Amino acid sequence: MPESSAATTPGPVTRFAPSPTGYLHLGHAHSALFGWRAAREAGGRFLLRIEDVDLARCRPEFEAAILEDLAWLGLAWEEPPRRQSEHMADYAQGLDRLDRLGLLYPCFCTRKEIRAEIAAAARAPHGPEGPIYPGTCRLLPEDQRQERRAAGAAYALRLDVAAAVARAGPLSWIERGAGAIAADPRSLGDVVLARKEIATSYHLAVTLDDALQGVTLVTRGADLFHTSHLHRLLQALLGLPVPEWQHHALISGPDGERLAKRSDALSIRALRQAGKSPAEVRALAGFAD
Numbered sequence: 001m002p003e004s005s006a007a008t009t010p011g012p013v014t015r016f017a018p019s020p021t022g023y024l025h026l027g028h029a030h031s032a033l034f035g036w037r038a039a040r041e042a043g044g045r046f047l048l049r050i051e052d053v054d055l056a057r058c059r060p061e062f063e064a065a066i067l068e069d070l071a072w073l074g075l076a077w078e079e080p081p082r083r084q085s086e087h088m089a090d091y092a093q094g095l096d097r098l099d100r101l102g103l104l105y106p107c108f109c110t111r112k113e114i115r116a117e118i119a120a121a122a123r124a125p126h127g128p129e130g131p132i133y134p135g136t137c138r139l140l141p142e143d144q145r146q147e148r149r150a151a152g153a154a155y156a157l158r159l160d161v162a163a164a165v166a167r168a169g170p171l172s173w174i175e176r177g178a179g180a181i182a183a184d185p186r187s188l189g190d191v192v193l194a195r196k197e198i199a200t201s202y203h204l205a206v207t208l209d210d211a212l213q214g215v216t217l218v219t220r221g222a223d224l225f226h227t228s229h230l231h232r233l234l235q236a237l238l239g240l241p242v243p244e245w246q247h248h249a250l251i252s253g254p255d256g257e258r259l260a261k262r263s264d265a266l267s268i269r270a271l272r273q274a275g276k277s278p279a280e281v282r283a284l285a286g287f288a289d
Contacts, residue, residue: 011044012217020062029285091200132189
């Protein structure tokens with residue numbers, strides 16, 4: 001794998017990694033400020049990454065707004081930000097390594113077919129994100145796989161998680177405030193790591209990006225805690241360094257629901273237009289000066 005280019009630093013290296021598919025809201029502000037302060041208060045480094053591999057949904061005007069809103073909040077980061085769309089070769093290299101280990105298989109199932117198979121199962125296995133993929137294509141004979149690929153069929157590349165766990169052995173990570181956490185990568189099932197038309201997924205890209213950027217402390221919302229089990233497995237399989245993690249609480253709206261990008265009234269852009277100051281928005285995001 002490519003070497004990390006990060007310089008040695010006495011404090012933690014953190015990052016904020018938004019997707020330019022909409023305007024940032026207070027939840028994003030909280031996450032960005034959480035990582036930024038964790039680095040600043042310990043003499044570390046804060047990085048910005050733009051996760052823009054979903055070309056169908058990502059838009060340049062949203063990326064411009066992200067940079068503007070974060071600067072308005074008073075955050076500073078090392079330039080230039082890493083844009084995932086500019087580093088597809090890194091992800092292809094990681095995917096190739098997993099393929100050479102025999103840990104990937106093509107899945108030709110459509111979402112509709114997967115839902116139907118899960119619905120027909122008497123006891124479909126569930127994970128933190130709901131029913132998990134039942135492994136329909138895992139045992140598909142190699143000649144059928146080749147025939148379907150040659151015919152131009154759409155497919156996803158899934159991780160054979162049972163084989164991957166057997167290869168990696170027991171794993172754990174350090175969660176700040178909680179200590180050692182035993183990894184349970186099976187909880188998400190055979191996740192998609194790439195598709196025919198794009199050589200990565202969120203899981204593969206974020207794991208490689210954190211290593212290549214030299215991130216030593218992954219700060220992100222508690223809703224992503226379960227993904228850290230899988231990312232720890234990918235680190236082991238790809239021979240990557242293991243950071244610490246710190247999953248922070250989520251910001252909720254007035255209705256008690258977790259904020260989403262559709263929460264326009266609580267977007268940083270809307271709050272700015274309503275006359276709020278940076279200090280007021282930082283306070284609303286849980287970081288009063």
